[in-house]
Amino acid sequence: MANQMKELEEHMALISQMYPGVYTQVAPQQGRPKPRRRRRKNKTAESGAAAAAKKRKLIDEQVHLLELNFGNEHKLESERKDRLASELGLDPRQVAVWFQNRRARWKNKKLEEEYSKLKTIHEGVVLEKCRLESEVLKLKEQLGEAEKEIQGLTERMDGVSSNSPSSSSMGPPPPFLGEFGYDQDVFYIGQGTYIHGFDWMNLYM
DNA sequence: TCCTACGTCTACTTACATCA
DNA sequence: TTGATGTAAGTAGACGTAGG
Numbered sequence: 001m002a003n004q005m006k007e008l009e010e011h012m013a014l015i016s017q018m019y020p021g022v023y024t025q026v027a028p029q030q031g032r033p034k035p036r037r038r039r040r041k042n043k044t045a046e047s048g049a050a051a052a053a054k055k056r057k058l059i060d061e062q063v064h065l066l067e068l069n070f071g072n073e074h075k076l077e078s079e080r081k082d083r084l085a086s087e088l089g090l091d092p093r094q095v096a097v098w099f100q101n102r103r104a105r106w107k108n109k110k111l112e113e114e115y116s117k118l119k120t121i122h123e124g125v126v127l128e129k130c131r132l133e134s135e136v137l138k139l140k141e142q143l144g145e146a147e148k149e150i151q152g153l154t155e156r157m158d159g160v161s162s163n164s165p166s167s168s169s170m171g172p173p174p175p176f177l178g179e180f181g182y183d184q185d186v187f188y189i190g191q192g193t194y195i196h197g198f199d200w201m202n203l204y205m
Numbered sequence: 206t207c208c209t210a211c212g213t214c215t216a217c218t219t220a221c222a223t224c225a
Numbered sequence: 226t227t228g229a230t231g232t233a234a235g236t237a238g239a240c241g242t243a244g245g
Contacts, residue, residue, distance in 0.1 A: 056222095057223090057232080057233080076213095078213095093234090094234085096213085097234060097235095098232095098233080100213090100214075100215080100234095101232065101234085103214090103215085104216080105232085
């Protein structure tokens with residue numbers, strides 16, 4: 001839940017950055033939650049009826065023209081508001097409210113779109129992470145097998161050299177001390193001699 | 206420079222209309 | 226009939242600006 005809220009805040013910030021001309025009037029309210037208010041209910045039947053009379057659905061043509069205007073410009077200047085109001089036969093206040101609500105709907109829609117875009121990207125990244133992890137596992141397995149093979153070859157070589165007359169004067173045992181069973185890239189080839197891994201490969205492969 | 210009034214904005218909320 | 230949904234409108238608080 002907290003994560004979702006954080007995500008939402010980040011989206012808000014993102015949208016504000018994306019559309020600076022539209023949502024820069026009010027500074028982002030950070031941190032402290034605003035106190036909740038309760039609106040008074042209409043006490044009388046008369047006031048309820050009056051409210052119902054005031055609140056009527058806009059007809060399609062009015063909405064169409066408002067949408068056209070909103071498409072051109074999301075902000076509503078005073079002159080445009082008055083002109084639109086007289087064209088539509090509405091109160092300028094109604095036009096202003098319609099634009100306010102329309103901006104809110106538009107912002108919500110943008111947030112939803114942005115959220116699903118980010119979600120898709122996130123899913124892709126998670127998938128790629130899984131793929132890379134399984135590849136790492138596979139390579140580790142291959143590495144283990146290669147180490148076993150090297151170990152076997154080295155032991156065989158040791159057996160051959162210990163049969164020779166000079167074997168008793170041999171140096172220290174093969175230095176397989178590192179993480180992968182050998183000390184860095186140095187390999188022991190018998191008779192107290194160490195060679196680099198690449199040289200070892202050239203010699204025996 | 207400060208104060209105040211006013212208009213506009215967003216965010217949140219309520220109330221009503223509509224529809225399944 | 227009822228619950229869900231969409232939307233017009235109310236409200237608080239923040240901000241910018243003009244005027245005194």
